[in-house]
Amino acid sequence: MDKRQLLMSELMDLCNEIIWLNKPELEAALKGVTLSEIELIEHIAMIPNANVTKLAAASYMTRGAISKLTKKLVAKDMIESYQSEHNKKEIYFRLTENGQEINTIHQDLHRSFLKRDQEVFQQMTDEEFDTIFRFIGRYRQHLKNR
Structure with missing residues (x-):
């Protein structure tokens, strides 16, 4: 190999x-929340004016898959749709109180995982981080160009 x-x-x-x-x-x-739903909730929390197109790009999913997933999340009262006063054609999504709670739990878990693994990261130099980031960035750019 x-x-x-x-x-x-x-x-x-x-x-x-x-x-x-x-x-x-x-x-x-x-x-009761799937990993795909958790990921979508996280994206909706992070992306301003999250719509199907933006969510599909961020999640590497089709727009059809995002539409199905958003309908499930609306039915579970985790997200709600809305329209902008400036653009009545486009539908956007935001978290409900339940969705915000799920996102908070998810982010807390991420922090606990980082704390669990901190000994690995404490040993890394800035140069090592930079090398890894450069590699990932080049690889992702290569894949985007395909």
Whole structure:
């Protein structure tokens, strides 16, 4: 296996290990909410005037999938739709109180995962962080250009 294959394999294994380790805690804290719903709630919290197009791009999902997911979240009273006074054609989404609560729990879990893993990050130099960020940035740009 050459270095490229080994690097990609190690990255995939790392991501899978993190997901495997975090998933039970996420599921226990956020019962009844799927990982896709949690991700969409997080995007709606972060993206100003979140609409189907913006959410699809941020989630790497189709607009149809986002439409289905937003309907589920509206039915669960986690998000609500609204229209801008300046653009009555476009439909936007924002979190309800329930959605904000889910997002807060999710963000708290992220902080606890970072705290759990802080010993790894404390050992890293700024140069190591910069190298990793440069690699990820170049790779993501390469994929976007495809």
